[in-house]
Amino acid sequence: MLKHWFAGHLALGLAQAALAASVALVVMFIARRRSIHLEKDISLALIRGIVQITAVGTVLVLLLRGPRWTGGLILLAMIFTAAMISARRVRTIPHAWKVSLYGILAGAGSVIALMSLAGVIDSAITALVPVGSMLIANAMNANSLALERFRSDVQAHVGQIEAALALGAVSQVSVFPYAQASFRASIIPAIDNLRSLGIVWIPGLMAGMVLSGSPPVYAAVYQFVVIAMIFSSSSLTCLVSTSLVRQNVFSEADQLLLRPSAHVAQ
Amino acid sequence: MTTELPVLRTERLGRSIGQSLLVSDVTIEVPRGEVLAVVGPSGAGKSSFLRMLNRLDEPTSGSFSIEGRDYKEFLPRELRQSVGLVMQTPFLFPGTVETNLQFGPAQRGRALGPQEINSLLERVGLLGYERRDVTTLSGGEAQRVSVARALANDPVLLLLDEPTSALNEEAKMGVEQLLLEIVHASHLTCVVVTHDRAQAARMADRVMVMEAGRMRKIGTVAEVLGA
Numbered sequence: 001m002l003k004h005w006f007a008g009h010l011a012l013g014l015a016q017a018a019l020a021a022s023v024a025l026v027v028m029f030i031a032r033r034r035s036i037h038l039e040k041d042i043s044l045a046l047i048r049g050i051v052q053i054t055a056v057g058t059v060l061v062l063l064l065r066g067p068r069w070t071g072g073l074i075l076l077a078m079i080f081t082a083a084m085i086s087a088r089r090v091r092t093i094p095h096a097w098k099v100s101l102y103g104i105l106a107g108a109g110s111v112i113a114l115m116s117l118a119g120v121i122d123s124a125i126t127a128l129v130p131v132g133s134m135l136i137a138n139a140m141n142a143n144s145l146a147l148e149r150f151r152s153d154v155q156a157h158v159g160q161i162e163a164a165l166a167l168g169a170v171s172q173v174s175v176f177p178y179a180q181a182s183f184r185a186s187i188i189p190a191i192d193n194l195r196s197l198g199i200v201w202i203p204g205l206m207a208g209m210v211l212s213g214s215p216p217v218y219a220a221v222y223q224f225v226v227i228a229m230i231f232s233s234s235s236l237t238c239l240v241s242t243s244l245v246r247q248n249v250f251s252e253a254d255q256l257l258l259r260p261s262a263h264v265a266q
Numbered sequence: 267m268t269t270e271l272p273v274l275r276t277e278r279l280g281r282s283i284g285q286s287l288l289v290s291d292v293t294i295e296v297p298r299g300e301v302l303a304v305v306g307p308s309g310a311g312k313s314s315f316l317r318m319l320n321r322l323d324e325p326t327s328g329s330f331s332i333e334g335r336d337y338k339e340f341l342p343r344e345l346r347q348s349v350g351l352v353m354q355t356p357f358l359f360p361g362t363v364e365t366n367l368q369f370g371p372a373q374r375g376r377a378l379g380p381q382e383i384n385s386l387l388e389r390v391g392l393l394g395y396e397r398r399d400v401t402t403l404s405g406g407e408a409q410r411v412s413v414a415r416a417l418a419n420d421p422v423l424l425l426l427d428e429p430t431s432a433l434n435e436e437a438k439m440g441v442e443q444l445l446l447e448i449v450h451a452s453h454l455t456c457v458v459v460t461h462d463r464a465q466a467a468r469m470a471d472r473v474m475v476m477e478a479g480r481m482r483k484i485g486t487v488a489e490v491l492g493a
């Protein structure tokens with residue numbers, strides 16, 4: 001219906017956005033009648049949302065014209081940011097951001113590099129950046145889960161860990177069970193995504209491809225490709241980070257520094 | 267008579283964290299075969315002292331040596347194999363009793379044979395327990411396993427941090443009796459922390475009293491605790 005009235009892309013887009021936003025405003029008024037006041041939150045979020053996504057869209061247009069290596073640079077910047085965000089969850093672990101950085105570089109970084117060399121990810125910036133960012137964001141989430149779980153498991157098992165140390169175990173061995181459990185827990189979302197693909201979840205990428213005119217079957221297969229890459233890059237990230245992080249909770253002389261009260265010895 | 271090096275020698279050993287002094291200036295010698303009890307009020311620094319001797323915590327002043335060798339000359343794990351530590355709570359590893367006994371030797375790439383397992387279990391009065399899951403053990407039995415687990419490393423010095431204080435009255439006497447037998451039969455050198463002066467008197471050759479991180483007194487049971 002809107003298509004008949006609005007000729008240009010921009011005009012059509014704005015009209016669609018206005019209509020979608022007004023539905024949100026209707027919901028807001030319904031909530032208001034039940035004394036749930038969302039006006040401020042929703043209005044702000046709506047404005048923020050459209051400004052952010054339009055800005056990104058504009059940047060994408062500029063990128064499309066840029067040389068290919070800018071895509072790599074942008075992904076690298078994303079990896080650094082992701083490592084910082086992940087590390088913020090586990091401030092009690094010294095140098096957690098380095099662990100996260102190495103993990104995400106080794107996991108998401110290597111999968112992106114290999115897959116774009118192999119041609120699975122189109123190396124055109126417009127494809128590389130969005131697909132790469134999906135891998136990085138998922139690797140970041142998995143890494144945060146892994147490190148957070150490791151921190152809480154270690155703090156909950158100080159007695160066992162020190163018992164192992166006291167019997168002559170090296171630090172890596174004494175926390176091995178907790179690193180392993182953290183890794184397992186961190187890849188649950190990626191595995192469940194694979195399992196539920198298409199049944200409880202038709203991801204946005206596929207929807208987008210179908211909307212923009214790709215053959216549905218190819219869109220479906222490519223969605224699987226992305227989810228499978230997310231699985232490998234997230235798992236590889238956590239495999240590396242849970243293995244590296246073990247050393248960071250110990251002193252030079254293999255003394256456990258991470259304690260429940262978080263008072264760090266020395 | 268040969269002048270043998272003491273098994274443990276501490277030299278103005280101390281540890282502080284920031285402004286707080288946990289242990290300060292402890293100088294002692296423990297000759298081979300002696301049982302030294304460490305007594306003192308709660309918060310006196312007894313556990314902190316013991317943990318340094320196993321290097322679970324780092325000394326911040328002074329030093330100590332094991333059989334004449336400075337603690338810094340050992341790799342931490344080497345030192346911890348020679349200096350066994352039994353804590354108040356056993357903190358057994360999940361699995362069977364045997365898994366727990368094998369743990370220490372496995373860190374050096376050694377596996378105990380069935381004979382060795384049996385003799386360890388016999389020493390702690392748990393013959394036939396090797397296949398038992400540790401979750402099915404009573405408090406006293408679990409503590410015995412943690413003693414056996416420490417003995418599996420064949421330590422030259424055994425540190426006991428209130429080994430019976432988490433046990434009920436009945437298990438307490440059993441474990442204390444057992445520790446005495448083991449220590450005397452194997453002529454083990456031992457430092458035992460206890461808040462129970464009667465227990466110190468029953469177990470030890472000498473007693474050291476700690477207060478506010480410092481050594482207040484050291485001497486024979488009769489000298490320190492009075493007869």
Ligand SMILES: Nc1ncnc2c1ncn2[C@@H]1O[C@H](COP(=O)(O)OP(=O)(O)OP(=O)(O)O)[C@@H](O)[C@H]1O
Pocket residue numbers: 263265283286287288306307308309310311312313314315461
């Ligand atoms: N990591 C730490 N940081 C700061 N203070 C600590 C730390 N560990 C122990 N302390 C303090 O050092 C003092 C000595 O503690 P320690 O556990 O050695 O005493 P203790 O003699 O074993 O007492 P208890 O008989 O209750 O076991 C206590 O005041 C304790 O609060």
Ligand SMILES: [Mg+2]
Pocket residue numbers: 312313314
């Ligand atoms: Mg104590």
